[in-house]
Each structure stands twice: as structure tokens, then as C-alpha cells.
Amino acid sequence: MIATIIIVIVIAVILTATIISYRRKLTQGCCGAGGDSVEKISTADKNPTDYPFQYIISIEGMTCKNCAARIENKFNQTENYLAKVNLHKHSALIRSKTDVTDGDLKSITAKAGYHITSIQRF
DSSP: OHHHHHHHHHHHHHHHHHHHHHHHHHHHOTTOGGGOOOOOOOOSOOOGGGOOEEEEEEEESOOSHHHHHHHHHHHHTSTTEEEEEETTTTEEEEEESSOOOHHHHHHHHHHTTOEEEEEEEO
16 A cells, blocks of 8 residues: 555656656757757858858758757858858758858757758758
């Protein structure tokens, strides 16, 4: 009898923690971010015509606006890049002033904590 009560209490605690976590994700996004949004960082040169090389990258693991902001910020903080993420398409338009390799794009994306699944060059 006592063992059954203890098991029910443990299950109730686990269920309560799960519900709280799920509600937090619904209101704050997958990354949590403590309820605060990740502040976007822009480049000094915002003129797209100054960036002749363009790439569309598909990104795995990006699920909320905080994820999108982290990826944009990582590229925009890197010299010669201008980025715009499309959260709904799980992709980003990356513009650069110089031709870059797939490895360069993958490295920057990995530093933000995400993985590129495909790259299109324009």
C-alpha cells in the first residue's frame, strides 16, 4: 500500500514537471531564453548590393525566433556577411562580399549551434 502511494506521488511530480516545461516552451520558444528574446545584431553595411555572393542554406535544428536570431547574429557578427533567416522555411539567405566555401558557411552555422543540410549558390 505505501509503495503504491510513493509510486503515484513520483508519477505526479514527473507529470507536473513535464507540464511546466511544455508550457514554458509554448510561451518562450524551444530555447527558453528566460522569456527574453535574443536581440538581433546587424552589420554596419546593410546595403545588400555590397554583397555580390548569395547562398541559401537549409538549417536543421532551428525551431523558434531565438534560434533564428542566433544564426543571423553569428553571420552578421562575422566580417563580410549579411544574413536573413526564414524561420518557417528553416533556411537563411546569406550574402557575402567574397566567395566563400561550403565549409565556411557550415563552420559559422555550427558555431551558432546548428547544422546545414543543404547549400544553394546564386
